[in-house]
Amino acid sequence: MFKISDFARLSCVSAKMLRHYDEIGLLKPAYVDPVNEYRYYAADQLPRLNRIVVLKELGFTLEQIARLLKDDLPADQIKGMLKLRRAEVEQLLHAQQARLVQIEARLNQIEREGQLPSYEVVLRSVQPMRVASAYAVVSDDKEIAQLLHEVETYVAGHKARAAGPPLVVYHECEDLEQEVEVAVPVQGAVPDDEQVAMNELPAVTTMACVVHTGNYDAICQAGEALCRWAQAQGYDLIGPSREVYLRFSAPKSMALPAEFLARRPGESVTELQFPVAKA
Amino acid sequence: MFKISDFARLSCVSAKMLRHYDEIGLLKPAYVDPVNEYRYYAADQLPRLNRIVVLKELGFTLEQIARLLKDDLPADQIKGMLKLRRAEVEQLLHAQQARLVQIEARLNQIEREGQLPSYEVVLRSVQPMRVASAYAVVSDDKEIAQLLHEVETYVAGHKARAAGPPLVVYHECEDLEQEVEVAVPVQGAVPDDEQVAMNELPAVTTMACVVHTGNYDAICQAGEALCRWAQAQGYDLIGPSREVYLRFSAPKSMALPAEFLARRPGESVTELQFPVAKA
DNA sequence: TTGCTCCTCACGTCACGTGAGGTGGC
């Protein structure tokens, strides 16, 4: 019989860990002195402890190890747990590889530009959205702002609550003529008129997003950053892109109603969203 | 300004996480209502949050992210942290790959034998050890047991405390003649005589160990398991092997003193130790 | 007798998730 520190030395497992394994019932000492509660381990407990150590190195949790070490556990179940673990490790492996690629991309990028990128691209999935929206073919941002104002006024006029920031969906582009859908998410519904109607924007599984802050005229920079990112990561654009106005501040050149501008102080904040998929 | 749930929806970061980031000072809301403590976030806080999300995906801790986001952090430091992270990820990657190999080996093994292996091999490093030991050329286990008894008696006779289980080091082997060192670790020292002397067993960085329980005559099975393991893992034997008697029970054929046997009840437990290195 | 070893709490780790219980806002 060995005292805990001797058994710890023999097995290269710390006394604290041995106490922990005792506590959770994974490896009970062969004998516990009833007077002073000293733990005593028998030599033939070492194989079990070694097995615990090895299974831990394979990445099993202590709870899983306890299950694996039940002596009546059929080989099929053991195989099942190993296969599960294998799948998890493969998963982790791919995640780490992806990480490594991202880190290296960032290192290269910082090498070139001397700082963290000005635009961060994040992937997310967006839910379907009920919107009041108006379609139009426009060639100018000013027209979009104007239309947006109209849709918002219409929604407000019908006592519907806006359920999120307004946005524009860029449907088709021919020459300089752009078909856009100017949309305001709403809870509930508003009646249709000739211009505004209730629509549902579809869900998008993988949306690449980038936020542009400041002068709206420079938003094309954000778009370029997003395109470069998609290219580098091997993503393709697979649907109409969106522009979400998280904070709206119209360029000075736009003559918009004063009350419209007053409600949107500070620099504009716009999010570009590109539906993408791996090429 | 957005309420926490709106900002959570926009960013795909849970409200709980936002509160957490507030608490640790990573992302404070732009405004907190002094009356009801409601948090309000500004649209232009989204780029920072996106950056947090992206850096988290790279595997940085929140504390590291906080450091990375200090606006006066020089590019060199950012590069340094990225390189450090890259090294860690590469490390993890290799560890996962090694794991995967081990898991697959185990799956194959269980496929063949229908159960977990009877012997678990573990790697550990062993410290140098002060021992009282006797050299001998033997051809029979019985002689070893006899010699061990003599060394133990000698140590006990000089009132030295045994500092661990006795062991045998297998130094050289020619034909059937085996040069062995029978050793008892001691604290302090004993005087030398013609047979027993103080020696130091060297440290071993990588010792492949396997525990054999039960009939000592079958210990060669453990040795074979260890050899197969070393072969499969690409390890070479690089020094004299050891046999540690964690619990000694002599085969019936050995005529050992009764008092010697009486102190060692139950089945014998022996650990084989092979110093190894990657081929 | 002295120092060493063992014991049992209790707290910390890391990044939140999950209630509990209570209050403000539309």
Add this chain to the structure above:
DNA sequence: TTGCTCCTCACGTCACGTGAGGTGGC
């Protein structure tokens, strides 16, 4: 007014590490 949202605790996670404070063993 009702239900929704927000708030602050407090506890749990996972596998221990790190003391604190006290007692037994040689």
